[in-house]
Amino acid sequence: SAVISQKPSRDICQRGTSLTIQCQVDSQVTMMFWYRQQPGQSLTLIATANQGSEATYESGFVIDKFPISRPNLTFSTLTVSNMSPEDSSIYLCSVDFGGRNTEAFFGQGTRLTVV
Amino acid sequence: AQSVTQPDIHITVSEGASLELRCNYSYGATPYLFWYVQSPGQGLQLLLKYFSGDTLVQGIKGFEAEFKRSQSSFNLRKPSVHWSDAAEYFCAVANPRSGTASKLTFGTGTRLQVTL
Known part of the structure; x- marks a missing residue:
């Protein structure tokens, strides 16, 4: 099975700063997604990372706060901008390899703490 | 909009006992349905x-789930729980009309504790 690598695995950041999280897959994928899991909560979809075009954001998430890039079929970044303690969460990348009846595969996640 | 309900926030079972985790969904048609497990870290x-x-689906680690259209449910079962099954379990759905099974709406999760 493919390997999905997220970096960093964890970080502690000062409020007001930004953090960029990377998601690298060792094979080409059709779709990439970013989710947030707030402490003790479930996962919420932030956006779909589109290759070569702007990401598609879900309700409640905006590009200025969570800019996303996807320059090719194996790599994406999520930036958490102007962070506040409320942004402390686990951020997860997931991918779809395409084809019929395939499920999402998840990276290990990035645990972010904002102080 | 689709939604997923997991009524049980926390369940404790004894090792060797049977397990059923409940999941109900709200969607206009039959969605794609999933169960994920998240262990600490x-x-x-x-x-x-x-x-x-x-409608009866077999999975890994001895788990199975049954889709019941009339009840909009997709409950997860295991006949005999092992201590290593202690984890957080998430039910999730995807809209077949979205073109992908990977754009997921998750339930709130059920934390399973296993006592020895």
Whole structure:
């Protein structure tokens, strides 16, 4: 099975700063997604990372706060901008390899703490 | 909009006992259905999935789930729980009309504790 690598695995950041999280897959994928899991909560979809075009954001998430890039079929970044303690969460990348009846595969996640 | 309900926030069972985790969904048609498990400090692992066909689905680690259209449910079961099954379990759905089974709406999760 493919390997999905997220970096960093964890970080502690000062409020007001930004953090960029990377998601690298060792094979080409059709779709990439970013989710947030707030402490003790479930996962919420932030956006779909589109290759070569702007990401598609879900309700409640905006590009200025969570800019996303996807320059090719194996790599994406999520930036958490102007962070506040409320942004402390686990951020997860997931991918779809395409084809019929395939499920999402998840990276290990990035645990972010904002102080 | 689709939604997923997991009524049980926390369940405790004895090792060797049977397990059933409940999941109900709200959607206009039959969605794609999934159960994922998240162990402490780990990512999400797929236990099983339902797209169509046989409503009783077998998964990994001895888990199974049954899709009941009349009840809009997709409950997860295991006949005999092992201590290593202690984890957080998430039910999730995807809209077949979205063109992908990977754009997921998750339930709130059920934390399973296993006593020895």
